[in-house]
Amino acid sequence: MTQRSRNSTALGLALGVAASLAGLAGCGGEAPRRERPLKPLVLKEQTSSVAQGTGGYVVTWAGVISNPNRWHFGENVAATVVGKDASGKEVVRMQQPLDAVPPWGALKFTGQATAASAPVDVKVSFRPAHWRRAARIPSAFVPFPVSGANTEKLGNGTYLVTGAVGNPYAKAATSLVVTALLRDKDGRLIGGGSTYVDDVRAGSPRRFVLTVDSLSGGAQVARTDIAARTWGSSARPYEELAMSGAVPPSTVKPRTPPFARDRGYQAMPVDSRP
Template sequence: MAALFAGCGADEPAPKKGLKPLVIKEQTSSVTQGTGGFVVTWAGVISNPNRWHFGENVAATVVGKDAAGKEVVRTEQPLDAVPPSGALRFSGQAMASAKPAQVKLTFTPAKWRRAARIPSAFVPFPVSAANTEKLGNGSYLVTGAVANPYQKAATSLVVTALLRDKDGRLLGGASTYVDDVRAGTPRRFVLTVDGLNAAGPVARTEVAARTWGSSARPYEELALSGAAVPTTGKPKTPPFVNDRGNQAMPEDHRP
């Protein structure tokens, strides 16, 4: 299965003088047989080279075609805002009516919003106790806990896990939501990365959390609330008896 990728506004000029377009650092996709058709899964990393601006309202269009060139799947995935001098790790999944021989991702150019705080105010959301377990049939279970470094509670965070081989090559990924994350109370997450039966052995898992939504507003509101007092407390929510993953699907409507 071939995969073609186009960058964010690769043929577009910089939207404003002095601002650079978002950069597609890496991407991958896979196709597996599902119960109701073929499952197309993709993952990647987009970086923002601009120090003082958020990249907002970016959307990915995913198109899969069979060997004869017939389109068998098309979906649009709204992406979350990319912070200044930061990166967005994303993933998505869609069903195809027939097996795609080629999958192509294209991206709309970002709209730019000047950050309300200095770049150092947008600190990452700490992830702890991350664990990856091989389930078989190309699936991996990823669990862990995400914390909130700000005084204000995070209404909803997106946790994305990217799986890599021993050389660091991106193999696949998946995402899930964690709601109402308060300072000092890490919340557990669980997700399943599928579609890696044709990939090489997984050697490393990279997990990152971000605010949910195409706008920078949720992240800015957290940063404006100020940093919380650091804590080393363990998650207060009990572990799952039987961990079962779930994923954030690309058809979700983002504000």
């Protein structure tokens, strides 16, 4: 074999090895994967109401923010609420820190502030979120169940919302926020309120009571949506619960004795049609 032949053979082997390594990297997924850009949070709904109070006018608002990203929490979100009077003068401004928005989920929130004069226009906006990749798959973040919910209209026009919130996780939830959104017969958001419950353990639902003082446009309540979430601008409380694992749907053994014999069955008639 000549020197030229040796060089040609060596070059061919080198090219073949390089091509094989490139193919293995592509098939094995070792090459870095480019992630899609994250989408911003979306303010899907908002409403506000103004009522006369002892120290001025009480401005109440409610809204729903959705997270279109499947694998990331939206953290350190803050809402800015601005109210203006009939002349366009700003009479109330408040920045409200919001809780972390779960992946592929929504955040229901409410708030309240006092103004010296009555605003006729109230707008809610929010600053962009800081993104944090979820430590578990989205299905691991099981929602907190709400039971025994009831909405009652009191004599002074206030709505009283009661119920109980449970914990589907093995670890106790130190603090949860319960938010109730009131809707009219067309499903339109007309008001809401929030409260807190502490030390919620699996199998021991905690009762909550909250009030909604005023509604937008004097509408009638037809439905109440209630949701519970972890408290705080960070996703860590929710992730710690999810990492502890969800408890089985039922952990209570049957207390009644088994049937002495099978109840049997009834055979279906045979179809004798031609």
